[in-house]
Every structure is written in structure tokens, then in C-alpha cells.
Amino acid sequence: MDDRNTPRVAALPDGRLLSYRSIGPQDGVLVLYLHGALGSPPSACPHLEALTSNLGIRYVMVSRPGFGGSDRAPRRTLLGFARDAAELADHLGQERFAVVGVSAGAPYALACAHELPDRVAATAVVGGLARPPTDLRLPSRLGLRALHARPSACARAGDVLCATARRHPRALAALLRAGATPADRRLHAEAEAEECAAVRFLAAASNGVGGMIDDMHICTRPWGFAPAGIRGLVQIWHGVQDPLVPVDHAIHLAAELPRAQLALHPDEGHFFYRRRLREILSDLVAQLTSASLSRRLGEAA
Numbered sequence: 001m002d003d004r005n006t007p008r009v010a011a012l013p014d015g016r017l018l019s020y021r022s023i024g025p026q027d028g029v030l031v032l033y034l035h036g037a038l039g040s041p042p043s044a045c046p047h048l049e050a051l052t053s054n055l056g057i058r059y060v061m062v063s064r065p066g067f068g069g070s071d072r073a074p075r076r077t078l079l080g081f082a083r084d085a086a087e088l089a090d091h092l093g094q095e096r097f098a099v100v101g102v103s104a105g106a107p108y109a110l111a112c113a114h115e116l117p118d119r120v121a122a123t124a125v126v127g128g129l130a131r132p133p134t135d136l137r138l139p140s141r142l143g144l145r146a147l148h149a150r151p152s153a154c155a156r157a158g159d160v161l162c163a164t165a166r167r168h169p170r171a172l173a174a175l176l177r178a179g180a181t182p183a184d185r186r187l188h189a190e191a192e193a194e195e196c197a198a199v200r201f202l203a204a205a206s207n208g209v210g211g212m213i214d215d216m217h218i219c220t221r222p223w224g225f226a227p228a229g230i231r232g233l234v235q236i237w238h239g240v241q242d243p244l245v246p247v248d249h250a251i252h253l254a255a256e257l258p259r260a261q262l263a264l265h266p267d268e269g270h271f272f273y274r275r276r277l278r279e280i281l282s283d284l285v286a287q288l289t290s291a292s293l294s295r296r297l298g299e300a301a
Contacts, residue, residue, distance in 0.1 A: 007069055010091040013172065017083055019069030022092075023059045024052030029288050030094040031281065032112075033061045033083060036103030036127075037212060039068060039203060051278055055285050062088060063188070066211015068203055074214055076206035078223050081108050089119065096291070098284045102273050104129060107219050113230045121291035122284045124235040127245055129219055130227070130253035139229045147214055159279060166173035226256075232291075233259040239268030 009017040023044045033040065040061035052059045064081065066072035073080070085108075089097050099120055101109025106128020113123040227234075234257050238250035247264065256261040265272065275281070 008115060009069060009167060012084060012086050012087050016065065016071040016073060016299055017069065018065070018071075018203035019063040019067075020088065021061045023049060023061070023245050024057045026057040026058055026059065028052070028058040028102055029285060030058050030060065030089065030092060030097035031284060031288075032088070032097060032099045032110045033059060033101060034063065034101040034105030034112075035064070037215065039063060040211075045274075047274075048277065051281065055281055055282060058092070059281075060088070060092065064211060064212055064215060065083060070211070072207070072211055072214070074210070076214065076218065078111035078218060079115055079225060080108055082112045085112050086116055095119060096121045096288070097123075097228070098288045099260060100124040100126065100280065100284060101128055102126045103270065104215055104219050104278060106130065110224060110227055110230065110234070111223070112231055113234060114225045115225070120232065122257075122287035123230075124280055124284055125253070126237045126276075127239060127242055128236075128249065128253075129245055129272050130256075141262060152178070153178045159301045162193075184193055228258065228259055231259075233261065233287060234259045235263070235280070235287070236281060237263045237273075238265070239272050240264055240266045241268060243268045268276060 007021055009019050011017055021040065021044070023188055048059070051057075062085070063070040065076050065084075085099070089095070089215075096119055099109040099122075101107070103126070105166045108122055109125055109128070113120045117270035158207055193201070234253075236254055237248050238245075238247055240247050250262060250264065254260040266274075270277075
């Protein structure tokens, strides 16, 4: 049974609803996908459907509070989201699971690994922020400064961007191509990718851009935990040519973590997750399977 394109919600203890989409076999190993700044894709591409079926993965795309159908929680934290992830896994009937955080989703994946060491058996971060950023490019730094100083004005500007994206769906992809690496420009130039970028943004901001603004506040301020306290292995994937999150984030994170595997790709930029999907998910499944086997052997000893 595959419920891949049906949006669903999990009721959390505080009354909030957490929205998600599930792809692949329901009895497969659980992988929670933690999206970047634009939110989760509104539907699965055929390649992802085939891959999750082939690898035996139940791939669950979680919308963070304020994104899509998930209720907003303005005072949320990274560690609070880890509790949401645990509640979602309970809702799905899974004790052990893997997390993959892409871009702005990386701090959330690391928070889950930190707070749920007995449940998160495999962790990957892809093109991810590895610490509250101080070394971003000037336009990004200025944008974050404005976001912290005038969140209401930024929210109004976000609403204008949403309206523009609805009228001109390819304009957002053109904006993403600005300053991108050749590989990223080729990806965004594809008609399917252009349409997906606009649809993803509009789906994530269906109830306003407040969740996105909350996200940027959370990711760019002290996290409330140190990656050095994460006990499990973290796989780090990063493009050396990434213009949005400098590669030294990945290097710094690998040095700080007790256990890390660092994969740097010289010709990749920021938007390479889809191109490396098989590698990343295969490694997560192998790690999750190995951890489950070790756990069973330990319990039998």
C-alpha cells in the first residue's frame, strides 16, 4: 500500500497538527525528510517513487510548523521539533528511523540525532547549515539582518513574492538560478524543476510565510545544543561550489562531530540532493540496517 500523494496529519500532544506525505511501502524502513527553506515537494517524482520502492523505504516528507498544512508554533525551537519528530514516528508506528536534513533542514536533523539517540539510527545532512551562520554572502547576511530587525516587513514582502510566484511561476526558478553553479543552473533550467520550485514555495506558504520566517530565526540563532554531543554517525554531503552555504560549514561540522563521514563534491553547488538521491538514501538504509542488527545482537547477548 502506497499513500504517496495524500497529505496527512499527525495530532501532537499540544493540539497542533503536523502535516506530512508518505512515499513508498508502509512497512519499509522509515526515513524522515526534513526540507530546506522552500518546504517539501507537494508530490513525489517518479524517480523518487521507484527508488523508495526499490530500497524498501517509507520516505516521509515532514512539513515543519507553519509550512503547508502544519500548524504554526511561533516560539518553537530545534529541540522542540525533535519531540515533534518522535511523536510523528510514534504516529507511524516506528521506533527506529533515519533523518535526512537538506539545507535549512540540516539543523533539525542534527537536533533529532542529538535528542533522540536511541531512536535516530542514521543521520544525513545535505548542503546544510552547520552552525548559526556568520560567513554567508553579503546579500544573505543583509537579508538575515532585515529578517531579525523587521520580521513584519519581511512577512509583507514574502506575501508579495507569493503573489508574484502565482502569476509568474517561472520567476522563482529564475531567481534561484542567479549566482548558481553551472550544475544548479542546468537543474533549475529544466521545465519540471522550474514548475516544482514555484509549486513547492506556494504550497509551503499556503497559510503565509510566517513559518519560513520562524525557520530562519531558529536556524540563524544559537541552537540550544552542541553537535559535539551527538553520539551517532552523521553523514555530511556538500557541494564545494555551494554559493549559499559555504563548504566550510561541512568541514567545521565534521570536525565538531564525534563521528562523521564527509563527502565533498567538487563540481556541485547547493541544489544537488536530487542528483545524489540514490547514493544518499542507500547509505542511510545501510546504516539504519546495520544499527538495527547491532541492537538486536546486543539485546540477545
